Structures are given as structure tokens and as C-alpha cells.
Amino acid sequence: MANTDIDIKIIAEFLGKKAFKQADTAATKLNKTVKSLGSSFGLAFGGAALGYAIKSTIKDFADAQRETVNLTNTVKNLGLAFDAPQLTAYVDQIGRLYGVTGDQAVPAMQALLSVTGSVSKSTEIMNTALDLAASRSANVADVAQDLANAYVGNTKGLNQYRLGLTKAELSSKTFQEIMEIIGKQTLGAADEAANSLSGQLAILSEVTNQAKERIGGGLFEALGGVAGKDGAGGAAQSIENLSIKLTNAITGFGYLVREIKIAQPILVAAGIAIGLAWAPWFTAIGVAALAIGAIGNAMKKNQPQIAVNTGKLFFPGSGDGGYKEREAARKKAEQEAIARNKQLAKLVKDQAKSAADAVKQKRLQNAIDKANLALGKGEDVFDIDKIQIAAALTNQAQLLGKATSAAQQMQIANDVARLNVKKSILDLEDAIAAKDEKAIIAATAKLNADLKVLGALTGQNAALVSIESILAGLKPKELIDQDNLDKALAKITEMLRMLGMANTASKAKIPTSASLGSGIPVGDYIAPISKDIAAKGSIDAILEYADAASARANAFADLLDMDTAAKTQALQSSSLWDTSGALQSFRQKESASMGNTIIVNTGIGDPNAIAEAIDDVLRQAQQRGTLVAV
Amino acid sequence: MHLCKGYKTKRRSQAMPVELAGVDELRKALKQYAPDLDKQLKKDLVLATSGVVKDARGFVPASAPLSNWGKGNGIFPTYSASLIRNVIRLSTARSRVNKNGFASSVRIVNANAAGAIYETAGRKNPQGRPQGKMREVVIPTRRLDTGVGEHRYMTSTGKNYGKSNNPNAGKQFVDAANATGQLVNSKPRVAGQRGHVSRKFTGRLIYRAWAQDNGKTQDAVVRAIMKTNDLFVKKTSGIATAGVRKAA
Numbered sequence: 097m098a099n100t101d102i103d104i105k106i107i108a109e110f111l112g113k114k115a116f117k118q119a120d121t122a123a124t125k126l127n128k129t130v131k132s133l134g135s136s137f138g139l140a141f142g143g144a145a146l147g148y149a150i151k152s153t154i155k156d157f158a159d160a161q162r163e164t165v166n167l168t169n170t171v172k173n174l175g176l177a178f179d180a181p182q183l184t185a186y187v188d189q190i191g192r193l194y195g196v197t198g199d200q201a202v203p204a205m206q207a208l209l210s211v212t213g214s215v216s217k218s219t220e221i222m223n224t225a226l227d228l229a230a231s232r233s234a235n236v237a238d239v240a241q242d243l244a245n246a247y248v249g250n251t252k253g254l255n256q257y258r259l260g261l262t263k264a265e266l267s268s269k270t271f272q273e274i275m276e277i278i279g280k281q282t283l284g285a286a287d288e289a290a291n292s293l294s295g296q297l298a299i300l301s302e303v304t305n306q307a308k309e310r311i312g313g314g315l316f317e318a319l320g321g322v323a324g325k326d327g328a329g330g331a332a333q334s335i336e337n338l339s340i341k342l343t344n345a346i347t348g349f350g351y352l353v354r355e356i357k358i359a360q361p362i363l364v365a366a367g368i369a370i371g372l373a374w375a376p377w378f379t380a381i382g383v384a385a386l387a388i389g390a391i392g393n394a395m396k397k398n399q400p401q402i403a404v405n406t407g408k409l410f411f412p413g414s415g416d417g418g419y420k421e422r423e424a425a426r427k428k429a430e431q432e433a434i435a436r437n438k439q440l441a442k443l444v445k446d447q448a449k450s451a452a453d454a455v456k457q458k459r460l461q462n463a464i465d466k467a468n469l470a471l472g473k474g475e476d477v478f479d480i481d482k483i484q485i486a487a488a489l490t491n492q493a494q495l496l497g498k499a500t501s502a503a504q505q506m507q508i509a510n511d512v513a514r515l516n517v518k519k520s521i522l523d524l525e526d527a528i529a530a531k532d533e534k535a536i537i538a539a540t541a542k543l544n545a546d547l548k549v550l551g552a553l554t555g556q557n558a559a560l561v562s563i564e565s566i567l568a569g570l571k572p573k574e575l576i577d578q579d580n581l582d583k584a585l586a587k588i589t590e591m592l593r594m595l596g597m598a599n600t601a602s603k604a605k606i607p608t609s610a611s612l613g614s615g616i617p618v619g620d621y622i623a624p625i626s627k628d629i630a631a632k633g634s635i636d637a638i639l640e641y642a643d644a645a646s647a648r649a650n651a652f653a654d655l656l657d658m659d660t661a662a663k664t665q666a667l668q669s670s671s672l673w674d675t676s677g678a679l680q681s682f683r684q685k686e687s688a689s690m691g692n693t694i695i696v697n698t699g700i701g702d703p704n705a706i707a708e709a710i711d712d713v714l715r716q717a718q719q720r721g722t723l724v725a726v
Numbered sequence: 727m728h729l730c731k732g733y734k735t736k737r738r739s740q741a742m743p744v745e746l747a748g749v750d751e752l753r754k755a756l757k758q759y760a761p762d763l764d765k766q767l768k769k770d771l772v773l774a775t776s777g778v779v780k781d782a783r784g785f786v787p788a789s790a791p792l793s794n795w796g797k798g799n800g801i802f803p804t805y806s807a808s809l810i811r812n813v814i815r816l817s818t819a820r821s822r823v824n825k826n827g828f829a830s831s832v833r834i835v836n837a838n839a840a841g842a843i844y845e846t847a848g849r850k851n852p853q854g855r856p857q858g859k860m861r862e863v864v865i866p867t868r869r870l871d872t873g874v875g876e877h878r879y880m881t882s883t884g885k886n887y888g889k890s891n892n893p894n895a896g897k898q899f900v901d902a903a904n905a906t907g908q909l910v911n912s913k914p915r916v917a918g919q920r921g922h923v924s925r926k927f928t929g930r931l932i933y934r935a936w937a938q939d940n941g942k943t944q945d946a947v948v949r950a951i952m953k954t955n956d957l958f959v960k961k962t963s964g965i966a967t968a969g970v971r972k973a974a
Contacts, residue, residue, distance in 0.1 A: 104936050
């Protein structure tokens with residue numbers, strides 16, 4: 097049944113249009129956004145939000161300061177305290193260029209510094225880590241940690257970055273080779289990622305955070321002044337007090353607007369001013385804030401500065417600005433790192449060697465266990481009495497070919513096999529004593545083979561034929577077997593004789609018509625033309641030649657027929673020819689008296705068809721004259 | 727207890743359809759909680775629409791308006807009076823939502839292709855589809871006996887044009903259909919109405935029957951649904967309070 101749109105809709109229901117739904121969804125989202133924005137806006141201008149913002153800003157500053165202190169301490173402990181500013185600048189720089197946050201960069205640099213002991217090496221690896229992290233969408237800190245691990249030989253963490261290398265390849269390559277591979281695959285990825293929208297947003301976020309941290313630092317100092325001698329606790333209390341006061345001020349302002357009519361003209365005037373010069377209003381506020389800040393900074397200059405890091409720092413001891421000392425310290429740190437890495441490499445090598453030794457020992461133990469198992473089997477079947485008997489029969493084994501009965505052969509074979517087993521056991525014991533793995537394996541295999549032979553000989557169902565084959569293997573081969581040699585010579589003689597006959601036959605003259613007495617002279621024939629001549633001749637000439645050859649052949653055939661007819665006539669006119677018919681009568685009678693019986697072998701089939709076939713054969717024979725009468 | 731807010735559409739001549747909100751939910755609730763009421767509602771709806779369905783089936787000609795239409799050679803739907811009659815029926819399956827956001831849950835359908843053609847033939851083009859825009863089609867051929875050749879014929883282009891070689895085919899088809907049943911608009915222009923009058927409610931079978939019904943069936947259907955709704959609300963002891971309601 098086809099589905100058509102021909103219908104009468106009696107009851108309809110509005111289920112909503114897709115466009116309406118989309119509009120509803122959009123409006124709902126917009127409402128939520130506006131609501132959220134409104135609440136944020138309200139919060140932003142509320143005293144509590146202001147207090148929270150100040151606290152948050154100061155907290156960011158504190159976090160950043162803690163990170164900086166950690167990094168500085170790491171560098172300082174490595175004896176590279178003079179590189180701390182350079183390192184901090186580097187961390188800030190990658191934040192501005194690539195959006196790497198401080199809480200990512202600082203742990204990463206700490207990890208790298210710890211293993212390399214060199215700022216330049218660490219920054220070099222960090223640059224590669226930035227590219228790798230950008231190309232694989234990974235966290236920079238994690239990537240740097242994995243690279244730091246790889247620097248000391250632990251390449252396990254690099255598997256997740258899909259470098260196209262197997263675990264074995266990663267572990268077999270040096271760190272420099274791995275860095276080259278990573279560089280080849282990811283060079284420039286960080287720059288490209290930074291140019292993308294998300295990268296730009298990350299950079300913007302990081303720059304904002306840095307600004308926030310700086311503002312937080314300023315606020316901290318400012319509030320420190322407000323807090324006085326109570327320190328941070330006093331600052332927190334000051335922030336709360338400030339926010340409460342601001343809230344009260346806003347509430348009072350609202351009350352003023354609502355209750356006191358005087359405030360309304362002020363508000364109207366302020367509204368007009370805002371409406372006329374919205375941007376200048378903000379500018380004025382900004383200028384005022386800057387002026388206040390400038391006054392604060394001027395006052396701050398008169399106060400003694402407190403260093404953030406109060407630990408042991410570098411102070412140049414010579415007139416060249418401490419260049420030599422710094423270079424010496426750098427060199428020392430790098431050498432210490434190299435020495436540590438060498439020790440680490442040696443440790444890894446020793447571990448690998450010990451692991452290989454353990455494997456070798458285990459393999460040897462396995463071989464010995466197998467050998468012991470085979471020895472156990474061998475001793476099960478070994479009997480010293482039988483060996484003694486076999487030893488007494490060793491000489492008889494040499495006369496094995498002269499054994500007259502199968503029982504004797506079997507007995508000799510058993511004894512020889514047992515002796516072989518004993519010999520293999522002794523060989524295996526020697527190999528085990530020498531701890532020669534290959535020899536143990538070979539001797540075990542030999543023993544197993546001998547045991548198999550012995551098993552075949554001692555088995556109840558052992559066939560005599562297989563025993564004979566075993567005996568043939570045990571029997572020493574004669575260098576020259578006279579019987580075989582005689583037989584071979586006889587065959588060669590026969591072959592030579594047949595070859596001689598064939599050669600004589602090949603040299604015999606081919607009988608010709610003249611030699612056969614046909615009367616055709618020797619050499620009287622038209623030689624067949626060669627292919628080359630035929631190819632050069634015309635078609636007519638070839639046809640003429642063919643006609644001539646045919647005519648000549650016919651003439652000779654006629655001549656031969658005439659010769660035959662003449663000889664037949666001569667025979668019939670001779671006394672040898674019997675025209676009485678006695679001979680033919682005799683033959684017929686003889687055949688009839690003997691009663692010829694023809695046995696026809698047929699398959700299973702239709703009797704009528706067989707009978708018809710027989711009849712057909714007989715009829716054809718009669719027609720040919722080979723059968724006179726049936 | 728239901729929220730009856732009256733008809734949304736004005737009661738023009740057989741204005742259709744009536745908008746009832748919540749019918750779909752009512753049907754689901756009935757199937758889940760009161761299957762007996764659901765069955766009863768179906769019976770009531772069948773009974774309410776039986777008059778229109780019966781009339782529409784009666785308008786189906788016993789034989790094809792054009793004799794060859796009933797012979798079934800080609801891809802054109804074959805006319806079969808019995809098949810067309812069988813598929814003119816009540817449908818309670820919800821239709822697709824149209825471009826205005828409406829779906830129908832009670833419909834009288836003419837679901838046969840040949841029936842739909844008979845229903846609407848001449849509705850858009852009372853004189854049949856025009857036969858214009860002819861073009862020559864040339865198909866290259868190759869035969870073993872005569873060699874390379876071509877096959878040429880004239881045809882018209884586009885779905886809005888007749889493709890028959892007979893230029894009067896469309897008119898003859900519509901005339902033959904009109905000879906067995908007249909096109910009737912079940913939603914004609916009322917006095918004072920301005921603007922375009924839709925031809926979508928014009929037909930020879932179900933629309934004709936619907937026009938003759940004068941809205942009685944529609945009222946019966948609404949009554950059946952409202953009655954079922956009341957029964958359901960009563961059966962659920964007032965738990966279901968937001969049943970079927972006529973849209974405002």
C-alpha cells in the first residue's frame with residue numbers, strides 16, 4: 097500500500113516546530129547566560145565579590161611566588177644560582193609565547209634540571225618537550241618528566257607519544273638519537289599550536305595570570321601595609337573589613353537613592369555625565385588609579401626592599417663580573433651530571449649483564465634437568481649383567497653377517513644397543529661434569545636415540561624386518577663387494593654387446609629396389625628438392641616437380657605389379673601349384689573336425705548388444721575373406 | 727477534569743482540523759493504564775467516522791475511468807476499485823509533523839496511489855497537464871544487419887508536463903475522471919473571506935464525502951475523545967488532571 101498524503105486531518109495537535117525549539121533553546125541559553133552575567137556583574141560590584149577577587153589575586157601571586165622559589169632553590173642546589181633569573185625569564189617567556197602556565201613549566205624544568213644538571217641542556221630538552229606536547233596534545237610537565245626519565249635511560253614513558261618506535265628500539269637508542277627523532281617529527285609544532293585560536297587563548301590566559309600575579313603582588317604589599325604588624329592574617333582581616341565597608345557603602349547608596357530625594361538629581365547628573373562620556377569616565381578612573389599607584393610607588397621607594405629568596409646566592413668575586421666563576425660552576429654541574437649518567441649507564445649495563453648471566457644459568461640448569469631425566473630413563477633399562485654379557489659378545493658382533501638364525505641376530509642387536517646406551521650415558525655424564533651446554537644437549541639427544549633403538553629391539557611387537565634394518569645399520573660396510581662388482585661388470589658387458597649390434601645395424605647398407613631385385617637401377621630416382629631450393633622456385637615449378645615425381649612413382653609401381661604378376665604366373669605354371677583343390681578341402685575338413693571354439697570375453701552388458709557385436713565382427717571377417725564359413 | 731479551552735480555529739465551513747492538545751499523551755496513557763478505554767476509543771472513532779468512510783468508498787467507480795488504466799502495464803499505478811476502497815479508512819497513527827509544527831492523530835486516509843490520483847486528478851490543472859516543451863531524443867544504435875543508426879522520438883520535459891505522445895492525454899484523463907465523479911472542495915471560500923483559497927482539500931472521494939458530512943463526524947470524533955478523556959480522569963480518581971484540552 098502506497099503511502100500518500102491524501103488525508104483528512106480531523107484532530108491536530110501542535111507539537112512545536114524545529115525552528116521554534118531551536119529558538120527556545122537559544123533563548124533559554126541566553127537567559128541563563130544573561131542571568132549568570134547579571135549575577136556575576138552584581139557580585140563583581142558587591143563587597144563580597146570584591147573581597148573574593150582580592151583574595152584570589154593574592155593567592156595566585158602566592159602560588160607563582162612559591163613556584164619561583166622552588167625553581168630558584170633547585171637551581172641553587174645544583175650550584176647554578178646565578179642562572180636563576182635566566183631560568184625565571186625562560187619560564188615567563190614560554191608562558192607568553194606558548195601559553196605554558198607556571199605550574200606546568202616549573203615542575204618540568206625542575207625535573208629536567210635534576211637529571212641534566214645543566215640549564216642550557218634543560219632548556220634545550222624543554223623546547224623539544226614543548227613541540228612534542230603540542231603535537232601530541234599532552235601536558236608539558238608530563239612530557240618533560242618523560243624526557244627526563246629517558247635522559248637517564250628509562251624510555252618507558254615515551255611509548256605513549258607514538259614515535260613509531262617499539263619498546264626495544266627505544267631502549268636500544270641513545271637519548272640524543274631519540275631527541276633527533278622527536279625533533280624530526282615535531283619541530284615547529286609548538287609555534288603552530290600557539291598560532292591557533294586555542295593557543296592564543298591559552299597565551300592570553302597565561303599573560304592575564306601573570307598580570308594577575310603581579311597585581312596580586314602589589315595588592316599583597318599594599319594590604320601588608322594595611323595589615324600592619326599582624327602579617328597575612330591581618331591582611332585577610334583587612335580584606336574582609338574592606339569588603340564589609342564597601343557593601344555597607346553600596347547599601348547606603350541604594351538607601352540614599354530610594355529615600356532621599358536629594359540624591360536623585362545627583363544621580364541624574366551622574367547619569368548624564370556617563371551617557372555623554374562613557375569612555376572618558378573609565379579613563380578618568382584609570383588615571384586616578386594610576387595616580388594613586390604612582391604615589392604609592394613613590395612612597396614605596398623610601399621603604400627597604402625585602403628579598404623574596406633569602407638563601408645563599410651568588411656574588412661575583414672578580415672584576416670580570418664573575419664570568420669565570422659562573423662558567424666554572426656550569427662546567428662543574430654538567431660534569432657532575434655526566435658522571436652521574438655514566439654511573440647510571442654502568443649500573444644499567446651491569447644489570448643487563450647480570451640478567452644475561454641469570455638467563456644463561458637458567459638455560460644450563462634446564463639442560464642439566466633434561467639430562468638427569470634422560471639418565472634416569474637410561475638407568476631404568478640398564479643392567480650391568482647384560483653389559484658384561486654384551487661385552488663378551490662384542491667380537492661376535494663383528495661376525496653378524498654370519499649369523500644363521502633370526503634369534504641370533506636379535507640377541508646380538510640387543511646387546512649392541514645396550515652398549516650404545518651405556519656409552520651415551522657416560523658421554524652425557526662427562527658433558528654434565530664439564531658444564532658444556534651444547535655437549536649436554538647433543539649427548540642427551542644421542543642417549544634418547546639409543547634408548548629409542550633399544551626400545552624397538554626389546555619391544556614385544558618388534559618386527560624382524562625393522563630389526564634387520566637396524567642390524568644393517570650396525571653392520572660394518574665392506575669397501576668392495578665382489579658379488580655386486582661381478583654383477584655390475586656382467587651388465588656392462590651386456591650393454592656393450594647391445595651397443596655393438598646397434599652400431600653394426602646402423603652401418604649396414606639400406607636395401608634399395610635394385611638390391612631387392614625389382615629391376616630398378618641403383619641411383620635411378622628423382623632426388624627430393626631441398627627446402628631452400630623449393631623456397632626459391634615458383635609454385636608452378638614445384639607443382640611440375642611434384643607431378644613428375646608422382647608419375648615416376650606410379651610407373652615403378654606398375655613395373656612392380658607386372659613383375660609380381662609374372663612371378664605368380666610362373667608359379668601357377670609350375671608343378672608346385674595344386675589346382676585339384678585337395679589342399680583347400682583338407683584345410684576345411686581339418687578345421688571342421690577340430691571344431692573351433694571361440695571364447696569371447698565381454699563385460700557385463702546388454703546380451704543383445706553383445707550378440708550383435710559378435711555377429712558384426714564375424715560378418716566383417718567373412719567379407720574380408722579371413723573367415724570362410726560360420 | 728480536563729482543561730477545555732474551546733476550539734482554536736474559527737468554525738468556518740467544515741474548518742479542519744480541530745486542535746486538541748494532549749491527545750498524544752492521552753493515547754499513550756490509555757495504552758499503558760487503561761487499554762480497555764483505548765480499545766473503546768478506537769471503536770468510537772471508527773463508528774464516528776464510518777459515515778464519511780462509507781460515503782468515500784461509495785464514490786469509487788467500479789471500473790477505471792479510462793479502460794487501459796485498470797490493465798496494469800507500466801509503472802503508472804494500476805486502478806483497482808477494491809484496493810482503493812479497502813485503503814480508504816480511519817487512521818489513528820500520528821502523522822508526521824508538518825512545516826507549521828502540527829501533527830494529526832485522527833485522520834481519514836486515502837492511501838492508495840491510484841486512489842490518490844483519482845482523488846486529485848484535475849485539482850491543479852482542470853484541463854490536464856499541458857503538453858508543452860517537447861524535445862527530440864536521439865539514441866545512437868548499432869545493429870548487425872543495418873549497421874550504425876539512431877532511434878529518435880519526441881518527448882516532453884519536466885514533471886509538470888505531460889509525457890504522452892497524445893497532446894490531449896491530460897485533458898482526456900481529467901474529463902474521464904470528472905465523468906465518474908466531480909471534484910469537491912471541502913473547504914470552500916466563505917462569504918467575506920479574502921485571499922487565497924487552498925485547493926488542498928479538494929477531491930473526489932474522501933474530500934467529497936467530508937464536504938457532504940458538514941462537520942458532523944468531526945464533532946463526533948471530538949466528543950468521543952473528550953468522553954474517553956473524562957472516563958480516564960474518572961478512572962484514575964483525579965490523578966490525571968491534565969488530560970486532553972482544546973487549545974486556546
